[in-house]
Amino acid sequence: DTAVSQTPKYLVTQMGNDKSIKCEQNLGHDTMYWYKQDSKKFLKIMFSYNNKELIINETVPNRFSPKSPDKAHLNLHINSLELGDSAVYFCASSPMGNSPLHFGNGTRLTVT
């Protein structure tokens, strides 16, 4: 199936741990994104990459580091996890920067 797929779907971990979330899109899109959805369902952009180049970096703690090995993949690594990092993280992609986004099904991160 053509899609934006992210793994894992659920991630439960303890404070202070380091974890990664992976995202892959087979839609041939040039631009990929990470969004964070909080408990009130608010979607806020974190990062955007266009052809492996970082183009948007919102006010996100340095503990969050995106990595794009190629334009089909955008992974998110989080160091020293904190309770406030608990949220659903969505990966998305678009053909060009000004096109609609296609979202993955999210990774629910719970930090205990």
Add this chain to the structure above:
Amino acid sequence: GQQLNQSPQSMFIQEGEDVSMNCTSSSIFNTWLWYKQDPGEGPVLLIALYKAGELTSNGRLTAQFGITRKDSFLNISASIPSDVGIYFCAGRGNSGGSNYKLTFGKGTLLTVNP
């Protein structure tokens, strides 16, 4: 930064009723998008609008790009139980990095009673 006000926050309606929700922006957008999110899934695009005044339909859904480019509405006609979910508006500006940045409203939670 850009801010979007989406209303209402939630709606409880009877099956068969029509629904309307809207978004207003503090700045001009060149793209308005409407998404629906079901539980446990990512937002799915419903309608995309690219021109001021544009009115677009997708089945029972109709959305319009406001003339001022600072607002948009979404109407759902003859609602059915599977319309339940969270509806998000999203807008994009037209300069520099804002070409890529899609700003979302806070969502409208729709409940349809059979």
